[in-house]
C-alpha cells in the first residue's frame with residue numbers, strides 16, 4: 463500500500479509573510495490525516511519560517527532545488543545540509559524548469575540526488591518528456607534515460623527514500639493535463655523500468671506521482687489509476703482552497 467503524496471511546488475511565488483499566512487491557513491483547512499502525506503515546497507527564503515509554523519502539523523516541507531556540494535565557494539547556492547537545518551525533509555530535484563532554463567543535465571541531477579540522500583533529504587526526482595519528444599514517439603526512451611542517468615550508481619537502498627515525479631513538460635503550467643490513461647501508461651512504464659533494475663518488490667513500494675496542470679477537477683481521475691501515487695502541483699497549490707481540494711481528492 464503506497465500512501466498518496468500531494469506536494470505543492472510554489473516555484474518563485476510568495477514572500478515570507480504570504481508563505482507563513484498560507485501555512486497557517488493550510489493547517490486550519492486541512493486536519494492531519496494518516497491516509498496521505500502533504501508536502502509544500504516554498505521558495506528558499508520562506509523555508510525556515512514555514513517549517514517553524516508547520517512543525518508538528520504533519521505537513522512536510524520541501525526545497526525546490528539544492529546544490530550537490532556540502533559547503534564551499536558556490537555563490538548563490540544552497541546545500542542539502544542547509545536545507546535540513548532549515549526544516550526540509552524533501553527536495554525537488556531535476557524539475558523540468560531547472561533542466562530547461564538552468565541547463566541541468568542528467569549528470570548534475572545525479573549528483574544532486576546523491577547529495578540529498580546523503581543528508582536524509584528525500585528527493586522528489588522529476589522526469590518527463592517535451593511535446594516534441596512525445597510527438598516523435600520518444601516518451602518511453604526519454605524517461606528511461608532520465609531514470610538510468612539520474613540514478614546512475616544508486617543501489618536499492620539508495621532509491622528507497624526517492625519519490626519519482628512524472629511531469630510531462632507539455633502539461634506543466636499549460637492547463638493541458640495528461641489524461642489519466644496517458645499518465646498511467648508512463649507511470650506503469652517507470653515502475654517497470656525500476657523493477658528491471660531494482661526488482662519488482664522494491665518497484666512496487668516506490669511512489670510515482672504525477673505533475674502537470676493538476677487541479678481539483680482532474681485529481682480524482684488521476685488518483686484512480688493504479689500506478690499514480692499522488693501529485694506534484696504547481697499553480698493550483700498556491701491557493702489554500704484549491705490545494706486542500708486536491709489533498710482531499
Ligand code: PGA
Nearest residue numbers: 634635674675695696697
Ligand atoms: P503546474 O506545475 O501544476 O502549474 O503545471 C507543476 C510543476 O511544475 O511541478
